[in-house]
Amino acid sequence: xxxxxxxxxxxxxxxxxxxxxxxxxxxxxxxxxxxxxxxxxxxxxxxxxxxxxxxxxxxxxxxxxxxxxxxxxxxxxxxxxxxxxxxxxxxxxxxxxxxxxxxxxxxxxxxxxxxxxxxxxxxxxxxxxxxxxxxxxxxxxxxxxxxxxxxxxxxxxxxxxxxxxxxxxxxxxxxxxxxxxxxxxxxxxxxxxxxxxxxxxxxxxxxxxxxxxxxxxxxxxxxxxxxxxxxxxxxxxxxxxxxxxxxxxxxxxxxxxxxx
Numbered sequence: 001x002x003x004x005x006x007x008x009x010x011x012x013x014x015x016x017x018x019x020x021x022x023x024x025x026x027x028x029x030x031x032x033x034x035x036x037x038x039x040x041x042x043x044x045x046x047x048x049x050x051x052x053x054x055x056x057x058x059x060x061x062x063x064x065x066x067x068x069x070x071x072x073x074x075x076x077x078x079x080x081x082x083x084x085x086x087x088x089x090x091x092x093x094x095x096x097x098x099x100x101x102x103x104x105x106x107x108x109x110x111x112x113x114x115x116x117x118x119x120x121x122x123x124x125x126x127x128x129x130x131x132x133x134x135x136x137x138x139x140x141x142x143x144x145x146x147x148x149x150x151x152x153x154x155x156x157x158x159x160x161x162x163x164x165x166x167x168x169x170x171x172x173x174x175x176x177x178x179x180x181x182x183x184x185x186x187x188x189x190x191x192x193x194x195x196x197x198x199x200x201x202x203x204x205x206x207x208x209x210x211x212x213x214x215x216x217x218x219x220x221x222x223x224x225x226x227x228x229x230x231x232x233x234x235x236x237x238x239x240x241x242x243x244x245x246x247x248x249x250x251x252x253x254x255x256x257x258x259x260x
Contacts, residue, residue, distance in 0.1 A: 011151065012059060015158025019066075020058035022163065023170040026218035030177040033214040034184070065165030066158065073161070073231060073238075079128060081235070081242035086131040088117040092239070093246070104249040105134045135245070142248045150248060153241040160229075160237045167229050174222035178215060181207060 008017055078084060085092045086101065093101070102114040111134050120127040142150045163170075185203045186192070204212070 008055075008059065011155050011158065014155040015162060016059040016063045017055060019159055019163040019166055020062040022221070023062075023166045023173060024058070026177045026214075026221050027173050029214040029217055030180055030211070033208070033211040034181070036210075062162040062166055063158075065169075066162035067165075069165045070161060073234060076231065077235060077238070080132065080135070081238040082135040082245060083128050083131045085239075085242050085246060086114075086134070087127070088115075088120050092242075100253075101246055101249045104253050105138075108137070110137055138245060138248065138252075141252055142245060147248060149244045150241075153237070153244040157234070157237040157241045160234045163229050164231065164234050167225055170225045170229070171222065174218045174225060177218040178222065181211070181215070 074080060084090050086098070088098070105111050106113040112130060114134065115123075115127040115130055145151070182200060182203050186199075204215075207215075
């Protein structure tokens with residue numbers, strides 16, 4: 001068994017590889033359940049695929065789908081959650097907490113003073129640029145294992161974003177695997193014209209328990225794709241990441257002895 005920790009770091013496993021594998025898993029489970037004799041061949045194919053970089057390909061595909069979707073999400077949200085939370089006009093943070101974060105950014109020579117409420121009202125785009133630049137600087141200060149909560153929330157956001165990007169493929173694969181046994185039996189019987197309900201019941205009742213279990217997982221994944229994986233789910237993760245990242249201002253201020 002290949003150790004994925006040797007191929008991917010924590011973020012790339014959680015945010016990029018796992019969404020791709022979740023989308024493919026129903027198909028793999030049903031295929032192995034229907035054709036258990038091919039398991040050894042499957043292991044060989046997996047080994048060859050790993051050697052050829054297939055895992056990197058599917059992980060990169062998941063990331064590309066998520067990044068393609070991201071501009072649409074940002075337009076709907078009105079910007080990055082971190083930028084939104086720093087605006088004077090936003091109420092995610094209390095006035096005191098926001099004042100403390102703005103003061104922290106303003107103390108660093110690498111950044112300009114944060115816009116006042118009046119400046120933000122006069123030039124909202126310019127204010128957003130300053131907030132975004134401050135967040136970019138903050139991200140660079142919070143890299144590494146010393147900031148586990150920031151890394152965790154960032155990975156969760158990436159996971160949800162990429163999973164949403166893969167949603168059309170996930171739904172298609174889940175439906176295909178659920179209908180697979182019907183199509184296989186229909187082809188095996190020579191494409192007969194039968195009562196659909198009776199044919200479906202007979203096709204599924206005759207399946208081994210392991211196949212039914214794999215199909216049950218496909219059904220669960222289909223429900224999850226339809227009901228759970230949505231834009232508000234991704235926004236929730238974006239807000240949690242914004243909270244964790246901005247909260248690091250207090251930790252950095254404490255470390256540098258500048259908190260007031």
